[in-house]
Amino acid sequence: MMEWLQQLVNGVSLGSIYALIALGYTMVYGIIKLINFAHGDVFMLGAFIGFYAAIRWDIGFIPALILAMVICSIIGVIIERVAYKRLRGATRIAALITAIGVSLFIEYTVIFFRGAKPEAYPELLKESYIDLFGASISSKSVLIIAVTIVLMLLLQFIVHKTKIGKAMRAVSHDADAARLMGINVDNTISATFAIGSALAGAAGVIFGVYYTRIDPLMGVLPGLKAFIAAVLGGIGSIPGAAVGGYVLGVVETIVSAVGFSLWRDAAAFVILILILILRPAGIFGKNAREKV
Amino acid sequence: MLKVNNIDVFYGNIHALKGVSLEVNEGEIVTLIGANGAGKSTLLKTLSGLLKPKNGEITYQTKQIGGKQAQMIVKSGISHVPEGRRVFANMSVEENLELGAYLRKDREGIKKDLENVFELFPRLYERRKQQSGTLSGGEQQMLAMGRALMAKPKLLLLDEPSMGLAPLIVKQIFEIIKMVNSQGTTVLLVEQNANMALSIANRAYVIETGKIVLSGTAKELQESEKVKEAYLGGV
Numbered sequence: 001m002m003e004w005l006q007q008l009v010n011g012v013s014l015g016s017i018y019a020l021i022a023l024g025y026t027m028v029y030g031i032i033k034l035i036n037f038a039h040g041d042v043f044m045l046g047a048f049i050g051f052y053a054a055i056r057w058d059i060g061f062i063p064a065l066i067l068a069m070v071i072c073s074i075i076g077v078i079i080e081r082v083a084y085k086r087l088r089g090a091t092r093i094a095a096l097i098t099a100i101g102v103s104l105f106i107e108y109t110v111i112f113f114r115g116a117k118p119e120a121y122p123e124l125l126k127e128s129y130i131d132l133f134g135a136s137i138s139s140k141s142v143l144i145i146a147v148t149i150v151l152m153l154l155l156q157f158i159v160h161k162t163k164i165g166k167a168m169r170a171v172s173h174d175a176d177a178a179r180l181m182g183i184n185v186d187n188t189i190s191a192t193f194a195i196g197s198a199l200a201g202a203a204g205v206i207f208g209v210y211y212t213r214i215d216p217l218m219g220v221l222p223g224l225k226a227f228i229a230a231v232l233g234g235i236g237s238i239p240g241a242a243v244g245g246y247v248l249g250v251v252e253t254i255v256s257a258v259g260f261s262l263w264r265d266a267a268a269f270v271i272l273i274l275i276l277i278l279r280p281a282g283i284f285g286k287n288a289r290e291k292v
Numbered sequence: 293m294l295k296v297n298n299i300d301v302f303y304g305n306i307h308a309l310k311g312v313s314l315e316v317n318e319g320e321i322v323t324l325i326g327a328n329g330a331g332k333s334t335l336l337k338t339l340s341g342l343l344k345p346k347n348g349e350i351t352y353q354t355k356q357i358g359g360k361q362a363q364m365i366v367k368s369g370i371s372h373v374p375e376g377r378r379v380f381a382n383m384s385v386e387e388n389l390e391l392g393a394y395l396r397k398d399r400e401g402i403k404k405d406l407e408n409v410f411e412l413f414p415r416l417y418e419r420r421k422q423q424s425g426t427l428s429g430g431e432q433q434m435l436a437m438g439r440a441l442m443a444k445p446k447l448l449l450l451d452e453p454s455m456g457l458a459p460l461i462v463k464q465i466f467e468i469i470k471m472v473n474s475q476g477t478t479v480l481l482v483e484q485n486a487n488m489a490l491s492i493a494n495r496a497y498v499i500e501t502g503k504i505v506l507s508g509t510a511k512e513l514q515e516s517e518k519v520k521e522a523y524l525g526g527v
Binding site: 163166167169170173174176177178179180181182183184 | 340341342362363366367371372374378379380381382383387390391392394395439440443
């Protein structure tokens with residue numbers, strides 16, 4: 001029983017990382033219907049920004065997190081302006097292929113400049129254990145889960161209460177109608193990339209702190225998993241991405257815990273296949289009741 | 293107030309408007325009638341900046357607005373209620389109305405205009421917390437109009453407000469258009485329902501396959517044989 005509680009906490013921690021990445025996927029998809037395959041690489045860049053900042057300036061977890069978020073949001077906007085903006089009217093497959101190109105470009109640019117060797121992440125958080133009903137819970141896990149929840153609440157606030165958030169929802173529903181309200185659609189799309197990329201950057205630092213090992217291709221698999229989480233939750237749905245991330249994290253951890261750790265990655269893809277067969281719209285998929 | 297001079301607009305390769313000119317004076321209700329696909333919606337989209345004219349000029353007050361970005365045009369005082377209402381179905385009625393005032397900063401004025409919209413459309417007040425996708429067609433039309441009015445327009449462009457609505461609701465909507473006009477907003481009304489449109493308009497234009505073929509006061513057009521035959525169901 002104690003062991004299960006511990007596994008659950010591990011699962012939720014992993015799920016937090018997936019959820020943070022999945023939010024960016026789903027927001028970008030919601031607004032320009034693009035699966036941004038470079039998103040996992042922004043996550044990787046976030047991890048490296050946190051890493052270099054921590055060893056250069058010896059800063060703590062929160063400053064590293066904030067710095068990674070700020071720089072990643074700028075990178076996200078640059079990616080959108082340089083690579084995707086001019087494809088606004090193009091076919092979706094053209095944009096998708098471009099996204100894969102951007103992904104490879106980022107990965108191999110990083111390898112070009114610093115090589116492919118992995119790094120050991122500096123210990124930004126002191127590890128200690130908290131006793132909870134007999135299970136020993138890592139303080140890192142607790143902090144990571146707390147930080148993720150704060151970021152999600154912040155996102156929820158931005159999307160529902162601020163002007164830019166309302167503009168984002170309006171553009172994702174109907175870009176031309178949003179233009180007629182006087183909303184600057186291009187800036188709104190950039191803001192979406194900025195926010196999504198900031199969350200991916202945060203996930204990168206959290207990943208580094210939690211798993212202590214980072215490398216230039218670390219974004220590939222978590223990127224795909226987060227994409228699965230977004231599809232699982234219903235792509236385009238913000239609460240869906242969060243729930244999908246947590247479900248995936250917990251399922252993967254349980255699969256490992258019962259002794260099938262080699263099947264861990266397969267579990268995620270089995271979920272993807274099942275969701276596409278059984279409920280392609282995802283858990284929170286839109287079945288909008290609209291009268292015309 | 294608004295002067296369209298000889299504009300050409302293309303939809304891809306389709307020459308949708310061919311040398312269209314028209315004029316709207318301050319305080320008027322002007323209607324543009326024509327069949328499906330004649331170019332009515334294209335003209336409104338060009339006026340509100342969703343489409344760009346290839347040639348010709350659009351002068352609003354003293355400014356050239358042809359080909360300008362939609363947000364500049366909204367800011368200068370033109371609001372467009374699009375065909376099919378296009379309300380933000382994923383948001384509440386209140387949020388839709390707030391978005392109508394997106395470019396405004398005068399909180400007091402916005403609050404006053406919100407009250408005014410609720411006065412014009414009491415149904416919207418009753419349903420202000422409701423998701424707008426769950427409204428009936430008539431309520432969505434009211435919301436689309438209310439949302440446009442929240443921008444405090446001097447010129448309101450209405451694209452087929454009667455589309456798909458029951459005759460009784462259409463009558464209500466047209467009453468409200470008259471009321472909005474009497475409160476000082478100039479109206480350019482695009483309609484297939486020529487009867488209703490001519491009954492409230494001061495002047496009218498008839499558009500056929502991208503060209504203005506007739507114009508005059510609403511009364512003149514109501515009596516014109518050609519209009520009677522083609523648009524008023526023959527008499």
